[in-house]
Structures are given as structure tokens and as C-alpha cells.
Amino acid sequence: MKNRPLAQGFTVVIRHAALVATLGLAVGCLPAAQAATKTTAKASADKTLDAVGGPLPANAVARVNNVLITQDQLDQAVRALNVADTPALRTSVKNQLIARELFRQAAEKQHYDSRPQVTAAVEQAKTAAMTAAYLRDEVKPAPVTDADVKAKYDAIVATLGESEYKPSAIAVKDADTAQTVLTQLKKGTDFAQLAKQYSQAPGAAQGGALNWISFKTPIQAGNTQNWPQPLAEALVKLPQGGVSSTPVQIGDAYWILRVDEKRPTQIPQYDTIKDALRKQLEQVALEKATAQVVVDLMKNAKIQQQ
Structure with missing residues (x-):
């Protein structure tokens, strides 16, 4: 038996995420920064400067050896935290991005990029991104109307x-x-x-x-x-x-x-619960559309199971 709230879903839970600003915990605490750092690494060959200590370009907030950390990367990382944007927060996030780039450079120098567990993780990330993109294009859930809600x-x-x-x-x-x-x-x-x-x-x-x-x-x-x-x-x-x-x-x-x-029995007013019900119906529609894509793919697939 499932322990469900009255009327199958009248309660919505909102979770709050807290910021971890310590440099020692920089790895893994900024999901958006990870993608941004990969972009930085890829472009680093084009951003090598003759004078490492020269002035920063207008679009940069830091330079780590010969790699720039751009304002756009900082903005993305701050937005990913979904907390109040303050100067102190930006300083903390910038320091984390710097630390992350230092870690990346040190790992690259010691050829960690060729280690089996790293190449496997890269392949897994590629597969996940590719699959997510495919599902966004192929899964077409039926729209939920006001009448449905x-x-x-x-x-x-x-x-x-x-x-x-x-x-x-x-x-x-x-x-x-x-x-x-x-x-x-x-x-x-x-x-x-x-x-x-x-x-x-x-x-x-x-x-x-x-x-x-x-x-x-x-x-x-x-x-x-x-x-x-x-x-x-x-x-x-x-x-x-x-x-x-x-x-x-x-x-x-x-x-x-x-x-x-x-x-x-206390019945919630329709206006107070309609948004939660809509989300519930949209989730059902998404699951139904996803299942249909699976069924369609299986029709032309050869699948063996134990």
C-alpha cells in the first residue's frame, strides 16, 4: 500500500538548495561551471597570451595560467545556484571557477584525460546528453488543457x-x-x-x-x-x-x-490546487508519450533477454 496524501497529490513539496562556497569543495558543487570549464579547456589553445600577466580582456574575469575565465561562464555558474546574486557570491563562485581550472590543468598535465575511468565517464556523459536531446525532440506529450485539469x-x-x-x-x-x-x-x-x-x-x-x-x-x-x-x-x-x-x-x-x-472531509478549493493537478497530469502525459516512443522503437528492434 502506498502512503499517498489526501486526493492523490494535493501536497506540493518545495526543496531549498544551499550554497557551498569553500574552495576545497569546489569540485562537483557547480554543475553549470563544469560544462563551462570544458568549453574553456577546448578553447584554451586559441587564448594563449604572450604576456600572461597582461591586462585581462573586457569579457574575462580571471586568467589561470594561459586560460581565461569569462564573464559569461561566471554568470552561468551564478544562475545555476539559484540563490540571491550578490558581490560576495560572485567572488566566491569566481574563486571556485579558478580552483576548478587549476584542478583541470593539473590533471591534464599528468595525463588523467587518458585514464580508463575518465574516458568511460566522458562516454557516459556523451551518451546521456545525446539521449536527452533525442527524447526532447521525439517525445511529444499531449497538451494538458484547463478542461483536463x-x-x-x-x-x-x-x-x-x-x-x-x-x-x-x-x-x-x-x-x-x-x-x-x-x-x-x-x-x-x-x-x-x-x-x-x-x-x-x-x-x-x-x-x-x-x-x-x-x-x-x-x-x-x-x-x-x-x-x-x-x-x-x-x-x-x-x-x-x-x-x-x-x-x-x-x-x-x-x-x-x-x-x-x-x-x-476538507476539500481544497479548485484555484488553490489546479497548478499541482496540472503538473501531475503533465507528468502522466510525459510518461505516456515516452512509453509510446519505446513501443515504436521496439517494433523495429531485435531484443534478446535472459
Whole structure:
């Protein structure tokens, strides 16, 4: 069973990336700078200066031996970090680019470019870039319209019942362990503690806590928000604070449920959720279009498998 948020995706998570500005950690911390440095290396033969200590060209921010680091490379590296652009940040990024170029030159001088692991990595990078370019040209997902988004919203709302539940769950592999858990619960042992100790269900590390869920009752097959039907039926019969009196067997697992909270179903307004739903539908369309490209390629391919 998958631990999904209420209405299959109403929650959007935004991640924040922090800047690492230490020169010793320069390698690998600027993805855009890596590509920029390769360009610099390729053009270095054309940028050799008779007087290394002479004035910098107008488009350069630094010279490392005979190789220029350009303003455009610095701008690309700063944009890649996606943080506030400040003079201090630019100084730090420039120092990282200088360090990266020093590393590159030292490695090239010692012929690291011909080492097997390096040539293999170059080939892998080439393959990845080539494949990505091909997919951008060949995968044509169907556009997602406003009507598609509204229909998705209406379909989700139609699956929701009058009440929604905040459950916790413990799932174990055998009936004996399930009975041990139930016995401990009856003695007053904390549900979250037992979940962390015994459970193999989603949310075990969080004491068995699952996301809010709602079902239209009576429970109907195929309308259980991806929960197994017996679990959904067991959950809606429990009062708030109630715990399963007997385990519910699903396949080889035995489930014990608790209703932590119960409340009238809270349905987000369409305008507050439409962007998240659109992204969800666009992802589905992308996956469908990609699968179709695979199918088309397989029609003319000879594939052998063990």
C-alpha cells in the first residue's frame, strides 16, 4: 500500500538548495561551471597570451595560467545556484571557477584525460546528453488543457466521502507477530513505539503515521484511493482513537490500524490546487508519450533477454 496524501497529490513539496562556497569543495558543487570549464579547456589553445600577466580582456574575469575565465561562464555558474546574486557570491563562485581550472590543468598535465575511468565517464556523459536531446525532440506529450485539469479535480472530489481519517498502521509478516503487537497494545504500550519496532508499513519510522484519507461509503471496489479494499473497510468502521481488534490480512502481511483523528472531509478549493493537478497530469502525459516512443522503437528492434 502506498502512503499517498489526501486526493492523490494535493501536497506540493518545495526543496531549498544551499550554497557551498569553500574552495576545497569546489569540485562537483557547480554543475553549470563544469560544462563551462570544458568549453574553456577546448578553447584554451586559441587564448594563449604572450604576456600572461597582461591586462585581462573586457569579457574575462580571471586568467589561470594561459586560460581565461569569462564573464559569461561566471554568470552561468551564478544562475545555476539559484540563490540571491550578490558581490560576495560572485567572488566566491569566481574563486571556485579558478580552483576548478587549476584542478583541470593539473590533471591534464599528468595525463588523467587518458585514464580508463575518465574516458568511460566522458562516454557516459556523451551518451546521456545525446539521449536527452533525442527524447526532447521525439517525445511529444499531449497538451494538458484547463478542461483536463478541472475534470481531474472533479473526479478526485467524487471519490471522497463525508469524513476523512488520519490513520496510523502497523504491518507485520505473520499472524503471531500481529498477535504480539495487539497484546502489547492492550497492555498500554505506545502504538508509535510498536510501529517503529515491528512495522514494515509506510511511515513506520514516523510511528506508523499515514496521510489523511477519505473514502466514499459504502466502500466500493476501485474507489479506495489505492488502499486495499479490506483495509479501507476496516478503517471506516473505527471511531476516533479506535484500534483494530483483529489484524487485517492483505496478502502475506497482517495490518493493525488506528484512527488518530477523524473530521469532516476538507476539500481544497479548485484555484488553490489546479497548478499541482496540472503538473501531475503533465507528468502522466510525459510518461505516456515516452512509453509510446519505446513501443515504436521496439517494433523495429531485435531484443534478446535472459
